[in-house]
Amino acid sequence: MTTTNPRAERIRLFAQPVVVLVGLAAVLGVIASGPLDDIEQRNINVSTILGLTWQHLLLSVAVTAIVVLVGVPLGVVLTRRWARPAAPFVLVLANIGQAAPAIGLLVLFFLVTGATGFWIAALPIALYALLPVLRNTIVGIQQVDPSLVEAGRGIGMSASAVLRRIELPLAVPLILAGLRTSLVLAVGTATLAFFVAGGGLGVLIDTGDKLGRYSVLVTGAVLAMALALLVDWLGALAERYLAPRGLR
């Protein structure tokens, strides 16, 4: 996903959203220009598509927020000396969360809670997408040169000041890389939210499939793909421009 050649990386940063948007416009254009029947017209129209895309985005944002709010602090805690022994266990848990099929997690969560809706979809998807951020936070902090931490303590910074002003900033590039992976996972997996009435672009795919309207199915699938690629692009931008200046 990351290119080492800086020039290729720059071109990609510019080209990726253009290619995605042009491709998306082409596919939607072809579908919209053909004759549409009743069912197709009810599903493929601006307000439905925008509404479902918005829902999809909200789901992804909620998942990301949960992942960041849980993954980063948990990762930080697990690198503290007193909690270090717990790190392997938590990582195993997060690994299981990612290895288990997302749809299984969703359905299990639905069965356990007996509820449906937005958060019933968002929570299991968050568990599924947690690992990259959690692992990269841990690795990001662990790879900070111990002599820098000692230098910080040696000049009189408290342990929390060292964490806040040295360890975390130096871990930011890796945390952002993890976040980018988590985001793409979240956007992709959010297509399953319709199983628990969570909405999103999965609704289009499901409808298209059940009613045999492939134009509807393709619309949903292509939109979900485009969204994932755009989110990946945003992640790349963040990695490039949010990392501390001295590290770039």
Add this chain to the structure above:
Amino acid sequence: MTGEGTVSGVEICLDQVTKRYPGSQVAAVDEFSMTIPAGQVVVFVGPSGCGKTTTMKMINRLIEPSSGRITIGGRDALSLNPDKLRRGIGYAIQQAGLFPHMTVGENIGLVPGLLGWQQQKVRARVEELLDLVGLDPAQFRNRFPRQLSGGQQQRVGVARALAADPPVLLMDEPFGAVDPITRGNLQDELLRLQSELRKTIVFVTHDFDEAVKLGDRIAVLGPRSSILQYDTPEAVLANPADDTVAGFVGAGASLKQLTLLRVKDVDLDEAVTAPTDEDPAALHVRLTMQNSKYALLLDARRRPVRWVHVRELVGGGALSTLGRPVEATVTQRSTLQDALEAILTEGGHVPVTGQHGEYLGVVRIDTVMDVIRTLREEHEHDHD
């Protein structure tokens, strides 16, 4: 090192300081007691793993002593909050330990910031310190560490250690990772700074030559940080306490001693001198009367130009074409080691010149030998 600045350092006392790691039979540092005088540079030198760094880190409590007492300027270091204690002790480490995501200015301004200085004051201090370590503030303040050379990073590291003007500086092999030439420059720089600032500096190194060059006193440490010898560089060189210290001093101790003395510290001899236009016959008479073999010819501005042997004066010809040119001269600021080297080149003696290259006298090889002999005798009875 006789400095002109007033002493701003304070005395450090370590009293039976011991570090024992859990699960280890032997102590890493065993009952270490030492008084480090205010305003002096004390160098801990010893093989790697001898506990010198551990000992130093107990002074700022990066490593907590298991037992013993440490006072800094009379205050009990072990009863203070460690973070506050460390803000009053400068700390410089190998490879500078600069924070890569902060600019040079931010790195240097960290400790003053922790101490709650006003931003304006921090800025002014950063500028002052960059000037002090020989980096142009306008050019370097906003750079990031990776944009600096190794030597520049070390300078910034020293500036950061000095930021809050602490009375005590701990330096853990701060010049260990730079090339020898830069290293020499940084050492000279530190000596210059120290002659102005007169801090108490504890300096850790495994390089004995560095210890000799920088230390007012050298502590040669053995296993478990035992003090094998704690004395001036001259004394350690002239009279190592035991075979271990002698082994560490290495070959050429006498030569190393000569780096500690300068030409201005010894008495100069007079050579027979003559202007280049003197009559060779007259010079011959003068040389014979003074029972000398060589005459040193001086030009119109009294700068040494040629050596002439008494034999060469009898053949005739102008004085300015006789003998051989002077190849090496030394100044009063040259070390005796440089002088000895020049003496060997010149053959027995070397002219000493003043600020404008004018002749002041000569240093003879006998003078240098006498100095070595005196040093030996002075320290002969040091540990009897």
